[in-house]
Amino acid sequence: MGQASKLFNGNTDxxxxxxxTPTAEQREFLQQQWNDLADYLKEMLAKHGYAISTWxxxxxxxxxxxxxxxxxxxxxxxxxxxFEWDDDQDAEPTPKQLRxxxxxxxxxxxxxxxxxxxxxxxxxxxxxxASYVRQFHIDTPVxxxxxxxxxxxxxxxxxxxxxxxxxxxxxxFKDAASGDDRDQLRRLVRYLKxxxxxxxxxxxxxxxxxxxxxxxxxxxxxxxxxxxxxxxTDDTALIAIIKKMHDRLFDDRRIExxxxxxEDLNRMSSDAWDGFLPRLAALQNIADRAxxxxxxxxxxxxxxxxxxxxxxxxxxDQVEIVDETFGRAVMQLPEVEVKVFTGTPPRLLxxxxxxxxxxxxxxxxxxxxxxxxxxPEFAIVEWTVRNEGEEADQRSDLGHRRVGMRLLSxxxxxxxxxxxxxxxVVRLNGQVYAVRRVPVTIRDVRHVARNPAKPxxxxxxxxxxxxx
Numbered sequence: 001m002g003q004a005s006k007l008f009n010g011n012t013d014x015x016x017x018x019x020x021t022p023t024a025e026q027r028e029f030l031q032q033q034w035n036d037l038a039d040y041l042k043e044m045l046a047k048h049g050y051a052i053s054t055w056x057x058x059x060x061x062x063x064x065x066x067x068x069x070x071x072x073x074x075x076x077x078x079x080x081x082x083f084e085w086d087d088d089q090d091a092e093p094t095p096k097q098l099r100x101x102x103x104x105x106x107x108x109x110x111x112x113x114x115x116x117x118x119x120x121x122x123x124x125x126x127x128x129x130a131s132y133v134r135q136f137h138i139d140t141p142v143x144x145x146x147x148x149x150x151x152x153x154x155x156x157x158x159x160x161x162x163x164x165x166x167x168x169x170x171x172x173f174k175d176a177a178s179g180d181d182r183d184q185l186r187r188l189v190r191y192l193k194x195x196x197x198x199x200x201x202x203x204x205x206x207x208x209x210x211x212x213x214x215x216x217x218x219x220x221x222x223x224x225x226x227x228x229x230x231x232x233t234d235d236t237a238l239i240a241i242i243k244k245m246h247d248r249l250f251d252d253r254r255i256e257x258x259x260x261x262x263e264d265l266n267r268m269s270s271d272a273w274d275g276f277l278p279r280l281a282a283l284q285n286i287a288d289r290a291x292x293x294x295x296x297x298x299x300x301x302x303x304x305x306x307x308x309x310x311x312x313x314x315x316x317d318q319v320e321i322v323d324e325t326f327g328r329a330v331m332q333l334p335e336v337e338v339k340v341f342t343g344t345p346p347r348l349l350x351x352x353x354x355x356x357x358x359x360x361x362x363x364x365x366x367x368x369x370x371x372x373x374x375x376p377e378f379a380i381v382e383w384t385v386r387n388e389g390e391e392a393d394q395r396s397d398l399g400h401r402r403v404g405m406r407l408l409s410x411x412x413x414x415x416x417x418x419x420x421x422x423x424x425v426v427r428l429n430g431q432v433y434a435v436r437r438v439p440v441t442i443r444d445v446r447h448v449a450r451n452p453a454k455p456x457x458x459x460x461x462x463x464x465x466x467x468x
Contacts, residue, residue, distance in 0.1 A: 004290065004299035005233035007312050009187060014312035014388060016303075017187050017234075019398060020066040020194045022075070026393075030060065033115060034079050034138055037130065041081060041140070044105045048093075051084040053145070057166040059210050062173055064189040068135050068396035069197045069310060075136030076210070078127075080166060082145040082152070095155035098142045103128050106140070125157050135396050168259040169211075176218045181228055184237060189217050191238055191307075198308045199279050205268070206275030212265055215255055220244035235299070239287045246284040250277065282306075301425065301432050309386050309399025313423060319435035331433045332374040336424055338438065339366045356440040361414050367422055367438065368409040375406055375426055379433065382425040383410035389418025417444045 009017045022030070038054040045052045058078030059065040068074055083098055093101075106119045106128055120129040127139040142155040143164070154164040177185045192213045200207035220241040224232065227240065253273055257263035268276060286306045293299040297319050304311040321330045338352040341364040349363065356365065367383065369375060384401040392398060395416070402410055412422065422438040 003293050003296050004235050004303055007296065007300050007303075007314070008191070008234040008238075012312070013315070014386075016194070016307065016311055017190060019310050019312065020069070020190055022065060022067050023393060026067070026075075027065075029134060030075065030077055030136060033132060033136075034060075034077055036113075037109065037138055037140075038079055040109055041102065041105055044108070045081070045083075045101060048083075048101060051147075053082045053084065055080045055082065055167065057141075057170065058139075059193075061170055062189070062214060063186045064193065064210070064214060066190050066193050066197065067393070067398070069194065069398050070400070071395055071397040073135065073197075073396060074131065077136060077138045078141065079138055080141050080143055082143045084145045084147050086146060086148040092144075094159060095142075095161055096157060096159045098144070098155045099123065099128070099157050102140055102142050106130055123157060126154060126162075163260065163263075165259065169257065172258045173214065173218055176222055181221075184232070184234065185218060185221050187234055188221065188238055188241055189214050191234070192217055192241075194310050195283060195306050198310060199283075199306065200275075203272070203275040203279075205272040206279065208276065209265070209267070212255060215258060215265055216245050216248070217241055219258075220248070235290070235303075239291045242284055242287040246280055249280060297435075298432070301435065304384070304425075308401050309384050312386065313421075313435075313437065316437060319437070321432055321434055331376070331426070332371070333434050334369045334374060334424055334426060334436045335371045336422075336436050336438050337368050337370045338422075338440075339368075340364075341366070354436065355438055358441050358443055359414055360445050361417070361442060363414045365412045365414065365422075365440070366409060367412070367424070369424070372406070372408050374434075375408070376428050376433065378405060379426050379428045380405055381407040382423070382427065383407065384421075384423040384425065385412060386421045386423060387416060387418070388420055389416055391416035391418060392420070414440075414442045417442055 006012055007015060009015055034056065042052045042054060056078070057080050058076065060077050065075065081102060083093070085092060103119070103123050110116050110119045110130070115132050115134065117131045117133045120131065123129065124139075127141040129137050129139050131137040144153045144155065144161070146152075152165045152167070154162040156162055174182070193210060196207050196213065221237070223244065224237065224240055227237075232240075253266055255265040257265055283306055286302055290299050290302040293302060297314055297316075300311060300313050304313070320333060322328065323330055336354055338356050340349045340352070340356070340359055341347060342349050342360075342362070346364060350359075359365070369381070375381065380403060382401060382403050385399045387397055387399050397416070410422070418441075420440045420442065422440060424436040424438065426433045426435075
């Protein structure tokens with residue numbers, strides 16, 4: 001059984017599902033924008049003589065949308081546009097005509113909508129895209145809906161029709177689970193999408209699509225019906241799903257559309273697939289090790305290998321790793337000195353040890369391990385920023401990580417009001433040796449707060465199995 005269920009979806013201040021799920025305000029803004037765009041397009045496209053309908057689809061419809069996890073990334077919202085005609089039509093527009101009509105109206109809408117940043121030119125093969133200033137875009141796939149047969153065809157820019165029925169696929173997903181199980185399935189898909197969002201920076205073509213992960217996770221979850229009856233925490237369910245994904249995809253790369261067996265939802269090239277499989281194998285290894293742990297801290301640290309800065313850690317400022325055989329600390333904890341600079345040229349404002357109790361925005365921080373002798377010669381040092389708070393959420397800047405052999409210092413810049421963490425993790429041969437959590441409280445002031453109350457953290461001990 002997994003030990004980190006509380007950090008996945010519990011009653012703690014920070015959870016993985018909370019860090020990756022859009023806030024209510026963000027969802028309301030998205031909904032307002034796609035409603036406004038859909039209403040405009042229905043009205044303007046009706047001049048071509050066809051009944052027009054719209055249908056929200058994709059991750060928003062499925063309830064599996066995640067935030068952009070880094071500044072500059074965007075949400076993806078899909079609004080399908082349906083031109084309706086029946087079999088008695090004497091002449092019908094071509095796919096390219098439909099796409100051109102929609103693209104032209106989007107360009108007109110761009111002139112009138114202040115929130116709309118740009119319409120992508122040229123449009124994509126299967127949709128047009130409108131990007132907004134608040135880090136999201138709306139894709140508008142265009143369909144022909146046959147009102148006699150209720151069959152849908154996707155209009156491609158290249159001039160071909162593709163058989164595609166997003167409504168049937170959504171109904172399949174909705175019927176796959178109900179009640180609490182459906183809620184858990186949606187969370188599990190979000191976790192996998194979060195893994196994909198941070199694990200393919202150097203191989204973007206190998207990143208699995210949302211529908212890829214949704215279908216594979218759903219089919220794996222359906223097999224777990226007995227375990228679900230007995231009760232599954234999110235992390236335990238995720239471990240089981242990752243194993244089933246691994247076994248399935250290493251055996252066969254094809255992912256049949258559950259409502260159209262002729263369609264393969266895996267559209268990766270052979271080279272991209274070769275980049276995907278090692279990352280899936282690494283995820284399987286992480287899940288196995290996380291499942292074998294005996295405490296929350298060790299489980300969270302292992303899961304952070306998959307989720308990076310998205311994975312919250314327990315509320316503590318230091319973690320002492322204890323050898324389970326001898327009961328002694330594996331290594332002395334690193335002492336982290338933090339220097340605060342401001343201005344150009346930089347002027348030293350303050351020096352702190354293992355925490356920054358108060359600092360203003362727009363300052364530069366230098367974090368340095370001041371007892372480097374405790375760091376083993378070939379150890380890897382990770383510096384992970386975990387941002388929290390409303391401002392970081394609004395900018396979709398949840399954190400980042402720097403990794404290097406005996407990387408004894410790291411530099412950062414204060415930007416968002418709130419309490420954040422710089423987490424220093426020392427690893428040797430993949431084994432965590434020590435963890436120092438440095439809380440950083442940023443205030444919307446022009447001076448450094450001198451003596452704010454210190455958080456009441458506790459020292460945690462974690463028993464890691466030494467891998468031989």
